[in-house]
Amino acid sequence: MDCFYASCERLREPALHGEPVVVGMGYEGGDSHGAVATASYEAREHGIESAQAISQALDRLPRAAETDTEPAGHYRPVDLDFYEEVASDVKEILQECADVVREVSIDEAYLDVTERTSWAVVGDGQAGSERTIAEGYARHVKQRISREVGVPASVGVAPNMATAKVASDFDKPDGLTVVRPDDVTEFLAPLPVAAIHGVGPVTERELADMGIETAGDLAAADPAALVDRFGERGRDLYDRARGDDDREVTPTGRPKSLSRESAFTEATEDTEAKRERVSALAADVAARARSRDAMYQTVGIKVVTPPFEVNTRASSLSGPVDDPDLVESIALDLLGEFDDDPVRKLGVRVSKLSFGAQDQARLDGFEGEPTAEGKPATDGESDADQGDDWASTADIARTAVDDDARLTDWVGNDGGDLAVDEGDDDGHDSDDNHDPEGQSSLGAFD
Structure with a gap:
């Protein structure tokens, strides 16, 4: 679907057709907090991007409701239902x-x-x-x-x-x-390597260092060299550039976790900006869980610091809950450890999911102290065959990651896909690493 959230808003308000439309997460009408979930193509012409701070978007494209000048954008809050x-x-x-x-x-x-x-x-x-x-x-x-x-x-x-x-x-x-x-080989060969499913900005730069700029270059590369550089993922990218993919389309099972990431254009030490972003991500993740009739027992955050180091923290409750305010509160508490650190990307995750009506746990405390475990950036919305959530060790694990996602999910290797976006457009439940549409997904991403 193209700019899905914006398209839905246009469905509700036909007058928005042809107008710049920005759908934001974690903010209401007159506020300037939160992040862009998706922007119509008309809005993108003015530099509006997925995961961009609403305040930055407003600098580039003022609200139509608050100005008589052009250009101006129509801002709408996410309406997940x-x-x-x-x-x-x-x-x-x-x-x-x-x-x-x-x-x-x-x-x-x-x-x-x-x-x-x-x-x-x-x-x-x-x-x-x-x-x-x-x-x-x-x-x-x-x-x-x-x-x-x-x-x-x-x-x-x-x-x-x-x-x-x-x-x-x-x-x-x-x-x-x-x-x-x-025609598969001929179609793929001239495309930029970023077009290949699973290649995001960082992988693109690393491939460029190897002299690989197009899908044709990737298809002609030495697969052994790619495996040395990227592990087995390198072989997957090589095969996809050659049009080789024998996976079958299989129905998606229930996830073990739901998560969302958002990258800053540049690393920031701005505490308020980091808190605003985490609040927006927490609201989206909690809304996704509710839309799937899911409760969660663990809330965690991901913090990526320069150059590409992953830090994760998680807190477990005594039982499953459905409480968006609690997700935000825990996520912000965990973020406090990184108030003084420059941050490239942030994420929020809920895990240990349970589905269907059941009693919520008493909210009288957590099970032990926050714990942390490093996970690859390809970890996202996990299927039943994925590993458990981050809360397994007490040490910080720092892992180099591929900063492919914008406002995305940490998607698991669903059916063998490389994952981090996609989602498409609104952020998707996508198996892909890179979301060309730039939309933050409600399903699984970049």
Whole structure:
């Protein structure tokens, strides 16, 4: 889905079509606290980005409600319940259009339509008139979403998941890109290496140090050198650049944790800015948990300090709760340890999830002292087959991470995907490391 939160706001307020729209997290109408969750393409033209502080966004694009000058933006607070309603309408269509659907976030999904369409070509033989049946089917899905729900979607069609993901980002917004089996290598080769599923800004820079700037360069690289530099992840990137991906589309199971990250444009020591960001992330994570009827027993934070060192802290409760204010309070308390440190990225996570109606724990204290455990940046919204949350050791573990995410989830290796964004657009429940749409997800990210 394209700029999903902004698209939903336009669905509710048709007058916003064509206008700069900024959807923020953790702030209300006249306030200037919080972070940008997503910005419409019109707003992005003025330098508004996902995870940007609302105060910075307001400097670049004043509120239309408070100024008569141009340009001006229309700011709206996140309305998760409404977005979930719209998303459910989209998902109903996807379930009707595919035999297998893998939802990776509120606004992104993989569909296996192998049994419903084909790569056969139809047309009258004239130049430009031929297309695959698969393209026609994808257009049908797009048109149903547009007609029945009223929000735009971009679709990528390819013979495997990794290439379909790249294709879905190729022609935004409202795009449709089809990559036939024989065209995968030719399609991928000229693209910047950042387009490959799993490559974020830091990985992009490290690859550039190796002389690798395009997907074609990556496909032609020595896989042994990539493994030496990135571990097994290097082999995955190499395969994806070559269009090799044998994963099957599988339905998503229940997560073991829910989390959200946000990176600063530059490392900051501003205590208030750090607290505002954590408050916004805590509100989003708690809202996601409530939308999934989930309670949580552990609340944690992630703090990335220069150059790329990960610090995590977590506190466990005596039992599962659903309490957004408590999530914020604990997260801010844990953040206090880093008041004097420069910070590149922050994150909030709830874990030890339980689903369905049940009694909440008494809020009369925690189980022991806050604990910490370093996790790779690829750790995110964990499926049932993922490891437990961070709270396992009492020592700080510092690990070099790939700072790929903007406002994202710490997504687990769902189905083998590299993960950190995507989410797409609004921050997604995406298996990807990099969110080209720049939106903070409510599902799983960058």
